[in-house]
Structure formats: structure tokens, C-alpha cells
Amino acid sequence: METLTNETNELRSEFLPCQRSAKVLVKNCMLFLLVSNLLITGAMETHKAVEFRSKFLHVLLSRRSAPVPLVAEPSKPVANPIFQSDVPSTAAIESSPKAHMNNLKGMLNEENLHLHTEAGEQGRLPLLILSLKEKSVERRPAVVFMHSSNANKESLRPLLEAYASRGYVAIGLDSRYHGERADSKTAYQDALISSWKHGNTMPFIYDTVWDLIKLAEYLTHQRKDIDPQRIGITGISLGGMHAWFAAAVDTRYSVAVSLIGVQGFRWAIDNDAWQARVDSLKPLFEKARIDMGKSKIDKEVVEKVWDRIAPGLASKFDAPYSVPVIAPRPLYLLNGAEDPRCPLGGLVVPVKRAKKAYKKTPGNFKFVAEDGVGHTVTSFMIKETSDWFDKFLKQRNMTFG
Structure with missing residues (x-):
């Protein structure tokens, strides 16, 4: 000490x-x-x-707005959640293991809340929490689930229901400028461009990580139904990035799984492997290209954008530095071997350093790149995630050091 x-x-x-x-x-x-x-x-x-x-x-x-009291207020279920692109398939997440119950939906307790994480409209964090109605004197393990780009917490309902059926408190939320925090189908792209222009917000990864820090505070200090030592976090794509960085910065997330999210931003720039990631955020990079007087997007544009909207993302906070600091807490990275947005070359150093960080607890770290899979989540990944959380969160009095 x-x-x-x-x-x-x-x-x-x-x-x-x-x-x-x-x-x-x-x-x-x-x-x-x-x-x-x-x-x-x-x-x-x-x-x-x-x-x-x-x-x-x-x-x-x-780049934070004024601090506010950490208060959770009841809200209403969302009837027509906003999707900012095509509605994603739920086939993989619907395969998540669940307990066999004749009337699962009738046995679930649903909470819709807004947690205040900072001043302003984006500081109202929408939460969807599912758990079994049965009363228990024992605190339960919890898992936080993060959606992909342009989706919302409602898209995660099959996962929330599956985990709740197995005794978890399952928590979904809308990341910044998504779901209830979006006022249009271009809200996220508009926020990214505004960040590039003004440099006063960080809508790509960072601002939502702030929300996750405040969420961890709420879950550990204000929830009597949750075991503060058994809180996991996972996410898909952008949600996988959120889970990765939240676990790196906040030790209250005791177990983490990132699905198709971890990548090497610096490696991609240095090895001309940034195109697929840039294409997923094309309006932002096109605006930056124009502002920089370039005829096409090149690696200088990419580097300038990352430095502007997420300082340190391609340097001191990149995967080689952020992944190892999660040790010794259990961490599972699941990627597709053919994923152009998260190319495997960019994971060589982070994985090597992670293995070194987990030298005393090698069973707490795992990395799998599923053969033949691109930037998509699979049933295999969903099952592996479920098994990982069961392995580490279903036991009490966990110690990882």
C-alpha cells in the first residue's frame, strides 16, 4: 500500500x-x-x-459540463426507439443462454430510469434494468451491456432478458447521442462533426465512458440489490470500445468482455489500415478533409481527427497502454479474424502486453479471433461471453490479485 x-x-x-x-x-x-x-x-x-x-x-x-448530484429518476419505456441506420439483426444475441421458464417476461422486473451524470441534456443517462421479481436477501451480480453504433439499449433486450433469467441484474443504456439521447437519425454523426469543429465534447467513446464511471458509482453505492464486487461490463463494436475503456479506467467493473471492439488506432495509421474504421464515420472525416484543404482522406486527416475528438486515442490511451491496465481483473477480447475495422495486426502488441500483465493470473485473460468472421458478432461470441461472466461473477468474495 x-x-x-x-x-x-x-x-x-x-x-x-x-x-x-x-x-x-x-x-x-x-x-x-x-x-x-x-x-x-x-x-x-x-x-x-x-x-x-x-x-x-x-x-x-x-470537457465536462457542471457536476450535478447523482440522482436516478423514474422514466417511461420507449415505444419507438431511434435507430440511426438499418435495424441490426438480433439473431446472435437471441442465442444467449437463458434459464428455462414458462413465463419469463412475466417474472421480470423492469426499471426505466434517467441517471444524471452531469449538467445538460446529454447528462441524462437512460437506463433499462431487468431482473427477476423474486425477492432475495443476497445481493446479485450485475452486467452492463453496451450497444453498437447507431443502435440503442432496446436492441439489447434479448441479452438483458437472458441474463436476468439466470440471476443477474442486467443493465442496458443509451450511449451519447443514441436512443433517447438522439433527436434525429443523424444525431451521432452531427455530434462527431461538432466535436471536430469546436473541440468541446468527446462523443466518440470518451463521453460515454464518463457516464459509465458515474453508473459504476450509482451501482456500487445506491443499489441494495447489487453486489458491488461483482459488476461486469460488455459491449458490441462501439459498445465493445466503451466496455474496454470503462474497465481500463474504473476498477469497479470487476469483469469485462469486449466484442469486436478492441483495435490499435496508432497501428492502423502507421500501417495504412484505417480505411474501414474511417468509412464507418465517413461524414466526420469528409468534413475534416475539406477543412484541412485535402483532396482525399489520408492518414494525416485521420490522426488529426482522433487527436481532436478523442485526445490520446492513437497514442497514450491506445490499446497497447489501456488493455494491460485492466489486469488482474478477468478480461476476454473476442474479435473476428477478418475484421477490417479491428485488424489483427493492431492487436499483436496489446495482446502481448496483456499476457505479460496477467502473468500471475493467466487464466484471467483470453483473446480469441474467430476464423472467417468480419465485423460482426456471432452466437459463439455471445456464448463465450455468457460462460466468462458465469465463471467469474457467480462466485462470491472474488479476488483477482
Whole structure:
């Protein structure tokens, strides 16, 4: 604990000088409190992990709106959820293992909430929580599920129902500018372009990771039905990125699975393998190309965009640095071997470093690239995810160090 005490003292001296302006002081106080809490919850963390979290939280706080009390308010179910592209197939997620019940839907308790994570409309985090109605004096394990780009929490209902049937508290949410947080079918793309133009928000990955930090606080401190030591997180594609970064920055997510989400952003730039990822966000990069006076999108455009909308994504927070700091908590990375958005070449170094970080607990890390699969989630991935959470979250008094 000596190293952690030293880190806390360093943070105290760095972030709490009285001479700073009120606005900066508030944000630095928030950073100190956040990192201090993570130091306490992650007592076995390495110096690199603590340093990573401090730097990442500093970036998150640089573009936050005013803090608000962490309050969850009841809301109503969404009748017609917004999809910003074609409605995704639910075939794979419907294959998730579930308990055999004659009337599952009738046995489920459904909560629709808005959790306030910061000031402003995007600071209202919509939650869909499913669990079994049966009363239990024991706290249950929980899993947070993150949807893919242009989808919403309602698209995850088959997964939520399956996990709830097996005794989990299953939590779905809308990421920034999606679902209830979207006012049009172009809301997400519009937000990305606005971030490029003004640099005042981080709608690609980072802002939703802030929401996930606040969600972890809510789940661990305000939910009497959830075991705060047994909270998992998973997601698909963009949701896989959210799960990856949330687990890297917040140790309260004790088990993580990322589906077709982990990639090497720097590696893609250096190896001319960025096109598929850029094509998935084409309006943003086209706007940047025009603003930079380029005749076509090139790697300079790509690098400038990442630095602008998600500082550090292609450098100090990239997969080689963020994946290993999840250790020793259980982490499973599931990708497609033919995925052009998450090319395997960009995962060689992150996986190698992760294996080194998990040297003392090798069974807590797993990486699989499914043969013949591109950027799509499969029934195999869904089953593997389910087995991983059952293995690590169904046991009590978990220790991973």
C-alpha cells in the first residue's frame, strides 16, 4: 500500500493548490476524488495503471459540463426507439443462454430510469434494468451491456432478458447521442462533426465512458440489490470500445468482455489500415478533409481527427497502454479474424502486453479471433461471453490479485 499512498499524496499536491481558478480547482478536486476512489477500490493496481487512470480522467474532466448530484429518476419505456441506420439483426444475441421458464417476461422486473451524470441534456443517462421479481436477501451480480453504433439499449433486450433469467441484474443504456439521447437519425454523426469543429465534447467513446464511471458509482453505492464486487461490463463494436475503456479506467467493473471492439488506432495509421474504421464515420472525416484543404482522406486527416475528438486515442490511451491496465481483473477480447475495422495486426502488441500483465493470473485473460468472421458478432461470441461472466461473477468474495 506504500506505492498507493505515495500516489495519493502526489495527486493531492498536484491537483489541489488553492491558487488556481475556481473552475480549474473544481475539476482538479473532482479528479483527485475520482482517482483516490479508484486507488482504494484497486488496491493491487500497478503504478502504470494508476498513472494511466489519472491521465485519462484528466482528459475526461477537461470537457465536462457542471457536476450535478447523482440522482436516478423514474422514466417511461420507449415505444419507438431511434435507430440511426438499418435495424441490426438480433439473431446472435437471441442465442444467449437463458434459464428455462414458462413465463419469463412475466417474472421480470423492469426499471426505466434517467441517471444524471452531469449538467445538460446529454447528462441524462437512460437506463433499462431487468431482473427477476423474486425477492432475495443476497445481493446479485450485475452486467452492463453496451450497444453498437447507431443502435440503442432496446436492441439489447434479448441479452438483458437472458441474463436476468439466470440471476443477474442486467443493465442496458443509451450511449451519447443514441436512443433517447438522439433527436434525429443523424444525431451521432452531427455530434462527431461538432466535436471536430469546436473541440468541446468527446462523443466518440470518451463521453460515454464518463457516464459509465458515474453508473459504476450509482451501482456500487445506491443499489441494495447489487453486489458491488461483482459488476461486469460488455459491449458490441462501439459498445465493445466503451466496455474496454470503462474497465481500463474504473476498477469497479470487476469483469469485462469486449466484442469486436478492441483495435490499435496508432497501428492502423502507421500501417495504412484505417480505411474501414474511417468509412464507418465517413461524414466526420469528409468534413475534416475539406477543412484541412485535402483532396482525399489520408492518414494525416485521420490522426488529426482522433487527436481532436478523442485526445490520446492513437497514442497514450491506445490499446497497447489501456488493455494491460485492466489486469488482474478477468478480461476476454473476442474479435473476428477478418475484421477490417479491428485488424489483427493492431492487436499483436496489446495482446502481448496483456499476457505479460496477467502473468500471475493467466487464466484471467483470453483473446480469441474467430476464423472467417468480419465485423460482426456471432452466437459463439455471445456464448463465450455468457460462460466468462458465469465463471467469474457467480462466485462470491472474488479476488483477482
